[in-house]
Amino acid sequence: MWDIWRALTGWAARLVAGLHQTWRRSLQVRVVSITLVASSLLVGGFAYLIADKITNILLENAETDVLLRLRSGSDYAAKQLGLFSQPQDAQVQDTIDNTVSYLGDPQQTSGVVVALTADHTDSIRPRSSPDVDFQPLVSPELRAAVADGNIAHQIRTGRLNGNEPTKYLVYGSPVPTRFGQVELYYLVPLARQDSTAADARATVVATGVALVLLLGLLAALVTRLVVTPVRVAARTAQRLSAGLLDQRMTVNGEDDLALLAASFNQMATNLQRQILRLEEMSRLQRRFTSDVSHELRTPLTTVRMAADLIFAERDEFDPAVARSAELLQAELDRFEELLTDLLEISRFDAGFAMLDSEPTDLVPVVHRVVDRLAGLAERVGVAIELDVPSTPVIAEVDPRRVERVLRNLVGNAVEHGESKPVLITLGADETAVAITVRDRGVGLKPGEEKLVFNRFWRADPSRARQTGGTGLGLSISLEDARLHGGWLEAWGAPGQGAQFRLTLPARSGDRLTTSPLRLVPADAPLPFGGPRDGGLLAIGPGSAGALAIGPGPGGDAERAGVRS
Structure with missing residues (x-):
């Protein structure tokens, strides 16, 4: 186990080191990475705002539609139940059933549930269309708000008669009657709105991802247009520094990069001209030094012979002339040593020096x-x-x-x-x-x-x-x-x-x-x-x-x- 952990740690360290080295060495990788990160943050923020706005619009439209239906239904129910003064009238329950059937969806295709209830009296049974138990979706807080005479709403998720859990927009409104207050509820499923919002979010996310990838690709292409000439210039400069003085960059177009290539080529040409001129001067200088050293050997030999003769007879001269003979001998020694050193230097410069190991x-x-x-x-x-x-x-x-x-x-x-x-x-x-x-x-x-x-x-x-x-x-x-x-x-x-x-x-x-x-x-x-x-x-x-x-x-x- 410890060996596996060390292997994984070593692999991760090598991976991080490789990524860090690539990040440091590649300008293109840095530009593309920064573009991807910045565009991802920007596009992600816009995508969140757009998706949230679409969801709010869908919910607001559903609330507006339900509120209009609720008010219309409340007025209709008030007219139908306004004929009765006692909840015990035989026709009250039938009127409630007919009202629910009229306000509800007879075909049961929209999934909207309409309910009428009056819990303050035992003579009226709650009625909903279709005939389902809507009580789990109506919270006590909503019932209390409606009982106080307010139009209230909430969003609840629950099951109706064992169906799949569904999110519902529940609106409640009081219905005034002569025998008391009746409560009218509309339960509108939000599955269609949720599906539309999910599709919108998926579309926005897909569009954002595509946009980020497109921006990354665009950044890579644009960076490549700039980096490639720079890399070519670097390789050309390396070849020039290695002594390949005939290397040049290709000039394409008339833009700034073409101007860079043309200026680089002009610089290389000038450097080549100066280097060749300096090499020629150095060659002439080495040849001059070598030729002069060799040519001076003959007169130096003659002068040396005469100086040796004078130096050998210096004891017979007066002190001033004897001293001059000694100085002449010393300076000839230095001169001969200088010629020897110049010849040796010229051999080193010409590359002719050999090692006898x-x-x-x-x-x-x-x-x-x-x-x-x-x-x-x-x-x-x-x-x-x-x-x-x-x-x-x-x-x-x-x-x-x-x-x-x-x-x-x-x-x-x-x-x-x-x-x-x-x-x-x-x-x-x-x-x-x-x-x-x-x-x-x-x-x-x-x-x-x-x-x-x-x-x-x-x-x-x-x-x-x-x-x-x-x-x-x-x-x-x-x-x-x-x-x-x-x-x-x-x-x-x-x-x-x-x-x-x-x-x-x-x-x-x-x-x-x-x-x-x-x-x-x-x-x-x-x-x-x-x-x-x-x-x-x-x-x-x-x-x-x-x-x-x-x-x-x-x-x-x-x-x-x-x-x-």
Whole structure:
């Protein structure tokens, strides 16, 4: 029994959820439903008023007819009985019988019952036509009102001589005579009026139902005329957003919907023209960047050879010329690095970047990056701390690209470390590996975590640079992470430093869902003064520009937004 109840409850819940979803998603369903409900209330109210009015009219007509017959019958009975002065006269009963027969229905086809009675004397027997017992249909209240000399009426339901229960309109009137007052009653069956009223109500209800259904159908058709073009526009817009720029709406007629379709098509045409123009400009820009980078390689090689020769002989020059040789060598290094980064960016833009994945132990990769940047860290007074497992951390990655990402992240952390330690942490789980680089320098202002991966963007362009970067390092790192199917995210707070997190799938081609390491460091200030184990703990850009928000260290709740 309990299982049946749970099954019925689950079915009802699914039904309600489906109806609610249909109500929310379909404008046509909402319009038709509201039209049906409103029209049902309106038509139902009018139908009730009309049916009630018809019933009252039929009853009023029956009352008017009976009242006229009653007055006429009362006058006739008064004339017939006015000849007698004593109720004991032998002809009184016969006169009553004849009067009832005259006033009643001899053929007994109408069902009208006429009755004369005088209860104040035992010498007169009540008489009705046809000869039936009418007493059950005449209430004591009606008898009392008629006995007081009033014309009164009531509606009663009862049986006459065992017939089916019938509703009767009972009218009573006093008949004055010389020997006292006699009471005249007309009992008129209302079966015909009830049948007519029922037919009228059925007709009104049927007409109302048909009208409501017609209004619902009309609302559905009218709504469909409006909703269909909107749905077509939505589907066309979705195709346009998917890159099918040649999609257009069909223009039919000259009404507002046709104007909407024509305007939509014009907008799509303009967007297509602008997108194609921007694509062409982007293609030309990528080609220009690639061509310039390649073309500059030859003169750069020649200049490099001459500069190397001058730099090697700088000890024989005077101090000013020797210093110039050193500056020339440094700027040529930066120039060559810029050309290399531009070529790499152009390969990403052209879609020619290829991933050479292989099972790689990331622990030696991290140590190799630290060793290569140890001289820079010592020169600027920044200590590099490591938190890596003692066992190998194997992942299917391109070691060259991962090393380049780490070199960019650690180099930026050392550069912005403000002579404070930089912590590099390596973590892994069954599905992913992650590396975080934490510095405690100037940090990032609100909103800058969305900009750090933009090309040529710098947090403080006026600040003296130590590493001579090109402004493309983080952009290239982001593309490398995307090429792996991973995430590269940033967190920062003014005066609290910054932390970057690289998350890569352990197996090439897998889709990431969580990261083994948290984006926000454990010592980060809490937003809004909330508890550390709950509330908002991380805000930073994802690899697709989304924000990462979450409460737990490396938990599922830390992931938010769309990753590419």
